[in-house]
Amino acid sequence: xxxxxxxxxxxxxxxxxxxxxxxxxxxxxxxxxxxxxxxxxxxxxxxxxxxxxxxxxxxxxxxxxxxxxxxxxxxxxxxxxxxxxxxxxxxxxxxxxxxxxxxxxxxxxxxxxxxxxxxxxxxxxxxxxxxxxxxxxxxxxxxxxxxxxxxxxxxxxxxxxxxxxxxxxxxxxxxxxxxxxxxxxxxxxxxxxxxxxxxxxxxxxxxxxxxxx
Amino acid sequence: xxxxxxxxxxxxxxxxxxxxxxxxxxxxxxxxxxxxxxxxxxxxxxxxxxxxxxxxxxxxxxxxxxxxxxxxxxxxxxxxxxxxxxxxxxxxxxxxxxxxxxxxxxxxxxxxxxxxxxxxxxxxxxxxxxxxxxxxxxxxxxxxxxxxxxxxxxxxxxxxxxxxxxxxxxxxxxxxxxxxxxxxxxxxxxxxxxxxxxxxxxxxxxxxxxxxx
DNA sequence: CTCGAAAACGCAACCGAGTTACAAAAGATT
DNA sequence: AATCTTTTGTAACTCGGTTGCGTTTTCGAG
Numbered sequence: 001x002x003x004x005x006x007x008x009x010x011x012x013x014x015x016x017x018x019x020x021x022x023x024x025x026x027x028x029x030x031x032x033x034x035x036x037x038x039x040x041x042x043x044x045x046x047x048x049x050x051x052x053x054x055x056x057x058x059x060x061x062x063x064x065x066x067x068x069x070x071x072x073x074x075x076x077x078x079x080x081x082x083x084x085x086x087x088x089x090x091x092x093x094x095x096x097x098x099x100x101x102x103x104x105x106x107x108x109x110x111x112x113x114x115x116x117x118x119x120x121x122x123x124x125x126x127x128x129x130x131x132x133x134x135x136x137x138x139x140x141x142x143x144x145x146x147x148x149x150x151x152x153x154x155x156x157x158x159x160x161x162x163x164x165x166x167x168x169x170x171x172x173x174x175x176x177x178x179x180x181x182x183x184x185x186x187x188x189x190x191x192x193x194x195x196x197x198x199x200x201x202x203x204x205x206x207x208x209x210x211x212x213x
Numbered sequence: 214x215x216x217x218x219x220x221x222x223x224x225x226x227x228x229x230x231x232x233x234x235x236x237x238x239x240x241x242x243x244x245x246x247x248x249x250x251x252x253x254x255x256x257x258x259x260x261x262x263x264x265x266x267x268x269x270x271x272x273x274x275x276x277x278x279x280x281x282x283x284x285x286x287x288x289x290x291x292x293x294x295x296x297x298x299x300x301x302x303x304x305x306x307x308x309x310x311x312x313x314x315x316x317x318x319x320x321x322x323x324x325x326x327x328x329x330x331x332x333x334x335x336x337x338x339x340x341x342x343x344x345x346x347x348x349x350x351x352x353x354x355x356x357x358x359x360x361x362x363x364x365x366x367x368x369x370x371x372x373x374x375x376x377x378x379x380x381x382x383x384x385x386x387x388x389x390x391x392x393x394x395x396x397x398x399x400x401x402x403x404x405x406x407x408x409x410x411x412x413x414x415x416x417x418x419x420x421x422x423x424x425x426x
Numbered sequence: 427c428t429c430g431a432a433a434a435c436g437c438a439a440c441c442g443a444g445t446t447a448c449a450a451a452a453g454a455t456t
Numbered sequence: 457a458a459t460c461t462t463t464t465g466t467a468a469c470t471c472g473g474t475t476g477c478g479t480t481t482t483c484g485a486g
Contacts, residue, residue, distance in 0.1 A: 006453080006454080007452095007454090008454075008462075011452095011453090011463095012463085036441085036442060036443085037443065037444085038442080038443095046464085046465090047464070047466075048444085049444090049445075049446085049464080050464060050465075052443090052444065052445080053463080053464085056444095057443080057444080085425060085426050087425045087426045088426070128341055128344070128345075131344050132341075145425055148425065150424050150425050151424050151425070154412070156388065156412065157416060157424060159384060160381060160384055160412070160413055161416065161424065163380045163381065163384055164416075164417075164421060165421065167376045167377060167380045168376065168377070171372060171376055175369065199367070199369065199373070200373055203370060203373055203374065203420075204377075204420065204421050205420050205421055207416075207417065207418050207419040207421075207423075208300060208374045208377060208378065208417050208418055208420075210420075211363050211364050212298060212299045212358055212363050212364070212374055213298050213301070213418045219482080219483075221434080221481085221482055221483075224434090224481095224482090225434085250471080250472065250473085251471080251472095259435085260435070260436045261436095261437095261473085261474095262435080262436075262437085262473090262474075262475085263434080265472090265473065265474080266434080266435085270472080270473080271471095271472065
């Protein structure tokens, strides 16, 4: 199905990629708000309406990248080993991504990745949009949790748990990014990242009650 | 300090209120996106720049109302009875607000309140902005939790817990609003709202681990 | 009461995001 | 090559938000 060998299709793919890459390049160089969509369109030698035919908004020029990770948590739960609990699978997965210095964990000092994260986190309109992605992620995770049946068929509980899990993962990533952004190398920050992840998943699993209850 | 008896100050207050009230009125009647800021300004007989001197954005014409509730969770924690734990205080407070059919719980079938909630929740740009308010609320709660010292001085844990608590409260309110919006009277939905709140706070206190761990 | 400074306002023009209508161009089809 | 469809460019438009500037209104001091 990825073999739509038409010339037309190839051109579209190339235009789309050129738009996104050129846009991010310009945004990184001058800042998101200092580059207009007209600038991007001009740089790719495309008209403004055409740009919006490829990306519904200026923000999507940047954020379509992170859309690829949509549903990762849900997938982890679904594809976990039969003997593993959902939470244990998510925990193990997060630690594994940490060791791989996966950008999604925030623990990644690759200059390009860091600059990209910096762009997203320090541009209000971009940051606001990431929330929408988290919400979708949460929905998908809730569905996956519900399917496990551990809640005795309580859909509301699945949604609550999903919300908490996604929230915690976002906080973990933000914490890591902050330290990396403060100049710490990823390898140095790794132990603390693992420790915080343990704290977070312990809290998640054992409840806030043990501390503030 | 609320006694700035100047004529100037009084006029400003009146203009501000007129702008907000007229705007909400128009938005409720025709929909947020079908009313331009120029319409609002014209209805109040004020110029467009003046409108923006009072409210930094179109959304703030609506949302400045909910800004009043900022920091409610933090306040509850700070002003709790000495023998009460933070979580118990928050739980009791939520149940109490439920019994009072407080709009913040989503369980309120007052037509005006319902229409207002409907406006906020079904207008994407407004809904997006509410997230910012929640984030601020979360920050304040984190600080209040940290001060209790129950975490042994772990600021990160305070932030995690605050994030989870705020998230759960938002979900509870959304659930209630959904049912009210579906036509159920607040009094009818009250038992279920209490039940869900219990489930939510149990999950919060006892951990996701007991269910999905 | 008067006068001058400061605050608030209106006007008009402007910018940038996003949309629309229509006509022109380019790929696909026979 | 002729035709049909999809994609594109042009130009004009709407709307949120800003800016510069001149005018009015309020305040406060003499």
